[in-house]
Amino acid sequence: MAEQITIERAQQLKQKPDENKLGFGQYYTDHMFILEYHADKGWHSGRVVPYQNISLDPAAKVFHYGQTVFEGLKAYRTESGIKLFRPTKNFERLNKSNARLSIPPIDEKLAYEGLIQLLNVDRDWVPSVEGTSLYIRPFIIATEAALGVNPSLSYLFMIIMSPVGAYYAEGVNPVKIHVESHFVRAVAGGVGEAKTAGNYAAGLNAQEEAKEQGYSQVLWLDGVHRKFIEEVGSMNVFFKLNGVVVTPMLNGSILDGITRNSVITLLKHWGVPVEERRVSIDELIEAHHNGTLEEAFGTGTAAVISPIGELSYHGEKYVINGGETGELSAKIYDTITGIQNGKLEDPFGWLVALD
Amino acid sequence: MAEQITIERAQQLKQKPDENKLGFGQYYTDHMFILEYHADKGWHSGRVVPYQNISLDPAAKVFHYGQTVFEGLKAYRTESGIKLFRPTKNFERLNKSNARLSIPPIDEKLAYEGLIQLLNVDRDWVPSVEGTSLYIRPFIIATEAALGVNPSLSYLFMIIMSPVGAYYAEGVNPVKIHVESHFVRAVAGGVGEAKTAGNYAAGLNAQEEAKEQGYSQVLWLDGVHRKFIEEVGSMNVFFKLNGVVVTPMLNGSILDGITRNSVITLLKHWGVPVEERRVSIDELIEAHHNGTLEEAFGTGTAAVISPIGELSYHGEKYVINGGETGELSAKIYDTITGIQNGKLEDPFGWLVALD
Numbered sequence: 001m002a003e004q005i006t007i008e009r010a011q012q013l014k015q016k017p018d019e020n021k022l023g024f025g026q027y028y029t030d031h032m033f034i035l036e037y038h039a040d041k042g043w044h045s046g047r048v049v050p051y052q053n054i055s056l057d058p059a060a061k062v063f064h065y066g067q068t069v070f071e072g073l074k075a076y077r078t079e080s081g082i083k084l085f086r087p088t089k090n091f092e093r094l095n096k097s098n099a100r101l102s103i104p105p106i107d108e109k110l111a112y113e114g115l116i117q118l119l120n121v122d123r124d125w126v127p128s129v130e131g132t133s134l135y136i137r138p139f140i141i142a143t144e145a146a147l148g149v150n151p152s153l154s155y156l157f158m159i160i161m162s163p164v165g166a167y168y169a170e171g172v173n174p175v176k177i178h179v180e181s182h183f184v185r186a187v188a189g190g191v192g193e194a195k196t197a198g199n200y201a202a203g204l205n206a207q208e209e210a211k212e213q214g215y216s217q218v219l220w221l222d223g224v225h226r227k228f229i230e231e232v233g234s235m236n237v238f239f240k241l242n243g244v245v246v247t248p249m250l251n252g253s254i255l256d257g258i259t260r261n262s263v264i265t266l267l268k269h270w271g272v273p274v275e276e277r278r279v280s281i282d283e284l285i286e287a288h289h290n291g292t293l294e295e296a297f298g299t300g301t302a303a304v305i306s307p308i309g310e311l312s313y314h315g316e317k318y319v320i321n322g323g324e325t326g327e328l329s330a331k332i333y334d335t336i337t338g339i340q341n342g343k344l345e346d347p348f349g350w351l352v353a354l355d
Numbered sequence: 356m357a358e359q360i361t362i363e364r365a366q367q368l369k370q371k372p373d374e375n376k377l378g379f380g381q382y383y384t385d386h387m388f389i390l391e392y393h394a395d396k397g398w399h400s401g402r403v404v405p406y407q408n409i410s411l412d413p414a415a416k417v418f419h420y421g422q423t424v425f426e427g428l429k430a431y432r433t434e435s436g437i438k439l440f441r442p443t444k445n446f447e448r449l450n451k452s453n454a455r456l457s458i459p460p461i462d463e464k465l466a467y468e469g470l471i472q473l474l475n476v477d478r479d480w481v482p483s484v485e486g487t488s489l490y491i492r493p494f495i496i497a498t499e500a501a502l503g504v505n506p507s508l509s510y511l512f513m514i515i516m517s518p519v520g521a522y523y524a525e526g527v528n529p530v531k532i533h534v535e536s537h538f539v540r541a542v543a544g545g546v547g548e549a550k551t552a553g554n555y556a557a558g559l560n561a562q563e564e565a566k567e568q569g570y571s572q573v574l575w576l577d578g579v580h581r582k583f584i585e586e587v588g589s590m591n592v593f594f595k596l597n598g599v600v601v602t603p604m605l606n607g608s609i610l611d612g613i614t615r616n617s618v619i620t621l622l623k624h625w626g627v628p629v630e631e632r633r634v635s636i637d638e639l640i641e642a643h644h645n646g647t648l649e650e651a652f653g654t655g656t657a658a659v660i661s662p663i664g665e666l667s668y669h670g671e672k673y674v675i676n677g678g679e680t681g682e683l684s685a686k687i688y689d690t691i692t693g694i695q696n697g698k699l700e701d702p703f704g705w706l707v708a709l710d
Contacts, residue, residue, distance in 0.1 A: 025414065025502025032413060055408040058515050059383060063496050066421045066552025067559065102559040137502060141418050147380025147492060147517060149555050149589050151563065160413050162502060182544060187578040189539030191557045197421025198553020200504050202546045204422065204457040208506065223542040224579050234504050 005033075005110075005117050010050035019129040022165035024302060029122040029134075033114040033159040035106075043107055043157065048118050051160065057145035061152040067142035068197045069097035072301045073258075074133040074164075075119060075354070077126045078342025082119065082354040085340050087112065089258045093195065094138060096256075100194040102151040103140055111138065115159055119354055127163045133340070135164040135302070167302035172333055174309025174325055175216035177232055179281060180206045181314065185230060185253075187223030192230070192253035200234060207233065215312060217298075221281060222253065229279045235298030235306060236260035239284060240328055242292035249276040259299040263332055265348060272328070281313060288318045295326030304340075305333035360388075360465075360472050365405035374484040377520035379657060384477040384489075388469040388514040390461075398462055398512070403473050406515065412500035416507040422497035423552045424452035427656045428613075429488040429519075430474060430709070432481045433697025437474065437709040440695050442467065444613045448550065449493060451611075455549040457506040458495055466493065470514055474709055482518045488695070490519040490657070522657040527688055529664025529680055530571035530653075532587055534636060535561045536669065540585060540608075542578030547585070547608035555589060562588065570667060572653075576636060577608065584634045590653030590661060591615035594639060595683055597647035604631040614654040618687055620703060627683070636668060643673045650681030659695075660688035 010030045017027045028051050035046040062068050071090040076083050091108040098105055115136065119126075126134040138159045142152030166172070183206035186192025186199055206218045217233030229248050231237060236257040238247045245267055250256050267274040287293040288311075296308035307330075309323040320326075325333075338344030339351065365385045372382045383406050390401040417423050426445040431438050446463040453460055470491065474481075481489040493514045497507030521527070538561035541547025541554055561573045572588030584603050586592060591612040593602045600622055605611050622629040642648035643666075651663035662685075664678040675681075680688075693699030694706065 023503075028414060028500075051413075053410040054413055055410050058387060058406075058409055058513055059380065059492075059517075062552075063417060063423060063494060064425055064492070064552060064555070065559075066423070066554075066556035068418060068421070068556070070419055100560060101556055102563055135502070137414075137419070139418060145383075147490070148378075148522075149558070149562070151559050158413055162414075167503075184542055184544030187539055187542040187545070189537060189578060189581075190542070190545075191553070196553070196556060197417075197419060198546075198551070198556050199421075200419070201421035201423070201456055201551060201553050203504070204420075204506055205455060207504070208457055223544060226544075 005046040005048065005114055007048040007117065007121060008050065009121065016125065017163065019127045019132055022127065022132055022163050024164045024167045025135065025162050027162055029125040029161045031118055031121050033118040035111065035114060035157040037104060037155040039153040043110065046110060046114050048121055054156065056143060059145035059147055061142035061144050061146065064147065065149055066198045067101055067103060067152055068140060069094060069101050069103060070137060070139035070195055073136045074301060075126050075136060076133050076340050076342065077128045080342055082123060082126050083342060083351040084354065086258055086350050087115065087352055090138065093256065097194040097196055098140065100191055101196055103155060106157055111157060116354065118159055118161065122161060123354065125161065125163055132163060132165050135162045172305065172307065172325065174307040174323055176214065176310040176312070177308050178210040178213060178215040178218050179311055179313035180218040180220055181226065184223035185220040188252045190253060193255060195255060203234065219311065227280045227282060229281060230254050232298040232308065235300035235303065237298050238263060238296065239279065239293065240295035240326065241287050243273065245272055245274040246279050247276055248279055257299055259301055259304060262336060262350065263299050266332060266335060269347070285313065285318065293320055295329050296320050297329045304336055305329055360401040360403065360469055362403040362472060362476060363405065364476065371480065372518065374482045374487055377482065377487055377518050379519045379522045380490065380517050382517055384480040384516045386473055386476050388473040390466065390469060390512040392459060392510040394508040398465065401465060401469050403476055409511065411498060414500035414502055416497035416499050416501065419502065420504055421553045422456055422458060422507055423495060424449060424456050424458060425492060425494035425550055428491050429656060430481050430491060431488050431695045431697065432483045435697055437478060437481050438697060438706040439709065441613055441705050442470065442707055445493065448611065452549040452551055453495065455546055456551055458510060461512055466512060471709065473514055473516065477516060478709070480516065480518055487518060487520050490517045527660065527662065527680065529662040529678055531569065531665040531667070532663050533565040533568060533570040533573050534666055534668035535573040535575055536581065539578040540575040543607045545608060548610065550610060558589065574666065582635045582637060584636060585609050587653040587663065590655035590658065592653050593618060593651065594634060594648065595650035595681065596642050598628065600627055600629040601634050602631055603634055612654055614656055614659060617691060617705065618654050621687060621690060624702070640668065640673065648675055650684050651675050652684045659691055660684055
């Protein structure tokens with residue numbers, strides 16, 4: 001359809017925040033990308049515009065029935081220019097989420113082109129301090145003003161961007177995790193595999209309770225047997241058991257994480273045995289007793305690698321690797337972030353240059 | 356706190372739609388109610404204002420993490436004035452949903468007072484044609500512009516209203532229902548009991564597939580055993596089995612429906628045996644074979660009573676009561692709608708007068 005993306009530049013640019021105090025998702029760049037969908041026109045009117053509020057009818061379906069999906073990826077400032085990490089994966093996954101949420105598929109190339117144009121306009125916002133990056137949030141919301149429970153006839157696809165530091169206040173230091181035995185995040189047959197708002201809303205209660213007890217996040221167990229590991233917080237999770245790295249297989253209720261995929265690829269490249277399979281909490285506890293639960297870590301775009309120093313389950317505490325970041329966890333973190341910031345070779349072709 | 360609710364009237368009123376062609380949730384009244392929450396001020400600034408778009412930062416948490424709850428209730432025009440059906444139940448349930456979604460509790464009296472003031476301003480919108488009513492949609496959305504996955508620090512509570520006719524095109528005629536064996540709506544430990552957006556988003560795929568096959572809605576089975584009945588579409592469900600009315604017990608994954616509660620109350624009042632317990636699809640099929648599956652119907656605010664004329668499960672069709680509305684289903688429908696529109700006595704004190 002050769003849709004033309006238009007660009008409207010902000011008349012006044014914001015003052016950029018201190019790169020040493022970015023936090024996560026607190027500041028937004030000067031512009032955003034918008035693409036509209038109407039049932040009779042398809043996706044249309046792609047444009048880069050000044051970052052601004054959006055105006056919606058209070059009956060818009062996103063407010064009532066949660067028909068929405070999102071993605072998260074990052075751009076990095078390297079010595080050889082601005083680079084994106086595996087961006088096409090995100091747009092592929094966005095369309096998988098769309099299918100699960102009854103949202104019409106987006107033209108992945110058009111969405112990607114929108115991102116490139118937006119990044120080009122806001123390129124000065126990609127921070128350069130070590131450990132920082134530009135977090136990119138594409139998302140789609142249902143905008144039809146109608147209270148019947150049906151898929152919306154209109155949508156907005158948007159991309160907003162935020163310069164970020166570390167996701168966890170702890171940085172890459174190990175976090176303490178509460179194994180959740182009451183609340184459930186998702187179940188087979190549900191939307192756990194999709195990157196959609198409801199999955200995150202469902203996790204807030206458990207997360208708040210865990211925080212009150214001094215834990216950073218929860219480890220989710222499956223909703224059927226209440227014993228198989230699913231995710232940690234909003235990340236995928238890995239365990240090193242007697243030299244073998246194990247992660248829950250993709251079962252329909254966990255996210256097909258891009259960092260997860262990158263970690264598996266890296267481990268195979270290194271010749272480290274890695275298994276995608278069911279992992280039960282009982283297996284982990286037995287491994288802890290045997291001294292073979294060597295390392296544990298979460299993986300996600302926001303935190304990259306988040307080492308787990310302690311698990312709490314049914315009142316018992318299980319310290320992992322003396323509460324320190326494991327050797328392999330550190331090596332994976334250093335390698336992925338090294339590839340991302342251009343300081344290490346990129347043997348997998350993960351980086352895509354903006355220019 | 357004796358918060359004062361202010362009223363700003365619309366300068367121009369909309370033309371009212373034809374009361375014989377209202378549909379469901381297509382038209383909105385001239386005004387809406389807004390109440391704001393900020394972590395440092397609590398709920399404040401309650402006001403009735405002209406119905407209008409709301410302006411939100413694209414990073415508002417409702418778009419990304421689905422932190423939102425809603426309610427649905429109706430006002431009726433009766434010969435003795437405008438009446439609400441059990442409205443305080445809705446505000447009680449809203450706060451239960453709030454607790455599950457980590458949203459701060461609302462002052463139920465203030466929210467209710469907001470509704471009364473709004474209804475008073477828009478009282479001409481309560482339709483009078485038989486079968487019509489004014490559908491009222493209170494809802495809360497998380498408005499903080501921050502991408503960390505945490506409860507929002509700010510919210511909007513709003514009430515919008517829509518004059519409605521029948522929810523289903525079929526009216527009170529029986530609908531055909533597909534028993535869903537692949538998709539799952541909710542699971543124990545999840546948010547199925549809360550009236551929150553994600554539950555509805557999760558159901559769209561199954562609903563669309565059912566529609567393609569000629570069914571109005573799906574009958575949800577539990578996510579653990581995949582055999583116990585949960586809900587039908589977004590309604591609670593009842594079965595008359597050999598003279599006994601059976602409905603799934605409140606188990607944490609189904610909604611505590613106000614119409615469900617009204618039906619149970621009514622049946623007990625009539626001396627009809629009613630049981631809240633687990634009901635399996637196998638039990639229903641066996642009852643069908645035995646000729647004891649006498650009636651089936653969904654209950655909800657939107658449709659009140661929706662008779663089920665046929666179930667489809669694993670390719671087999673099970674016609675109920677010859678595909679006709681059952682005698683008891685019709686009696687319940689006539690009684691509840693008769694109480695609602697003021698034509699029958701209200702022995703339970705369910706109606707609350709606006710004036």
